Amino acid sequence: MKKIVVRILALLIIAVVASGCIGGENTSQSTTESTTSTDSNTFTLDKSKFHFYMYGLATCPHCKKMKEELPKFFGENSLTYYEIQGNEYNGKMFEQLYRILGVTGVPVIGIFYDGKLYAIINGEFPLDYADDFVGEAKKAKGVLFITDKVYLIPENNTEIINKLEYVFTNGEPSEI
Numbered sequence: 001m002k003k004i005v006v007r008i009l010a011l012l013i014i015a016v017v018a019s020g021c022i023g024g025e026n027t028s029q030s031t032t033e034s035t036t037s038t039d040s041n042t043f044t045l046d047k048s049k050f051h052f053y054m055y056g057l058a059t060c061p062h063c064k065k066m067k068e069e070l071p072k073f074f075g076e077n078s079l080t081y082y083e084i085q086g087n088e089y090n091g092k093m094f095e096q097l098y099r100i101l102g103v104t105g106v107p108v109i110g111i112f113y114d115g116k117l118y119a120i121i122n123g124e125f126p127l128d129y130a131d132d133f134v135g136e137a138k139k140a141k142g143v144l145f146i147t148d149k150v151y152l153i154p155e156n157n158t159e160i161i162n163k164l165e166y167v168f169t170n171g172e173p174s175e176i
Helices: 002-036 061-074 088-101 127-140 158-169
Strands: 050-056 079-083 108-113 116-122 142-146 150-154
Touching (some): 061 079, 061 127, 079 088, 088 158, 108 158, 116 127, 127 142, 150 158
Parallel strands (some): 050 079, 116 142
Antiparallel strands (some): 050 108, 108 116, 142 150
């Protein structure tokens, strides 16, 4: 019985994720425009020290956009992508993000700098903001979680941060 409930919950999460992605299409135009208008002259941190871990869906236009743009801006090996649809393991890992953060939409992107998690973004973002996210997280001494609002997970909350780092670094990579 417990396994059935878990499977139903997983299916509901995937359905909500898919609908969240589809439902967000109307607002993607302005975000998409700002994502492509990056200016590397305003970027202050070493791009080669960034790595992005992204949970997404092949059918999501925001995921597709970020899968294309992140490697262009940060380098070919800067992105690890985890497809949720059709991958039970990644679905379970995404479920952990839901349990910890309450995220229901994709993409969910973990921004790591020099091997450390600094920000989690639920959705598309302008690429040149990545260094700002890292800088602000360092100043605030924690991990930023950016969705419709901005939250801070304090750096002394090591149990949660370690769980999040594990979820982002231990999915089953999919083709980009």
